Amino acid sequence: MGSSTTEQIKVGGMTIRFLLDGDRTQGSVAAFAFEVPAGSKVAAAHSHDGYDETIFGLEGVLTWTIDGVPTEVGSGDAVWIPRGAVHHFDNTRDVDAKALAIVTPGILGPDYFREVAAVLDDAAGGPPDLGALGATMRRHGLTPAP
Numbered sequence: 001m002g003s004s005t006t007e008q009i010k011v012g013g014m015t016i017r018f019l020l021d022g023d024r025t026q027g028s029v030a031a032f033a034f035e036v037p038a039g040s041k042v043a044a045a046h047s048h049d050g051y052d053e054t055i056f057g058l059e060g061v062l063t064w065t066i067d068g069v070p071t072e073v074g075s076g077d078a079v080w081i082p083r084g085a086v087h088h089f090d091n092t093r094d095v096d097a098k099a100l101a102i103v104t105p106g107i108l109g110p111d112y113f114r115e116v117a118a119v120l121d122d123a124a125g126g127p128p129d130l131g132a133l134g135a136t137m138r139r140h141g142l143t144p145a146p
Helices: 110-122 130-139
Strands: 009-011 014-020 030-036 052-059 061-066 069-074 078-081 087-091 097-104
Touching (some): 009 110, 052 061, 052 069, 061 078, 061 097, 069 078, 110 130
Antiparallel strands (some): 014 030, 030 097, 052 078, 052 097, 061 069, 061 087
16 A cells, blocks of 8 residues: 655646555555646647546546547546547646546556656747657657557
């Protein structure tokens, strides 16, 4: 049994905090809370073949586009993203949003977000190195969408 961490990982304007990771759940599940500032377009479209992802809305509204279909996820709502589904999300509202992600099995961990943050930091506010981002995504089981 594991407990949550207090580390807050900043990726661009987003803040991610892992509650459980695969190391502490014998690979069964990972769970992380994340905050998305108002007006943010954050996640590049991608898929993952090794795990499913379930998103629970906690505050505000995020628009999740899954295989081309937009779905609004607000407080108390949930959406399931099956393996192989191309998806991304945005916060187009004027209010910050918070959500909880559950990844099964728990093969996505905090290192992915730390590495993405490092690529963004290296860009020093300019365009990030898309090759480095793509390599990081693939190394952690995500496939960038064409």
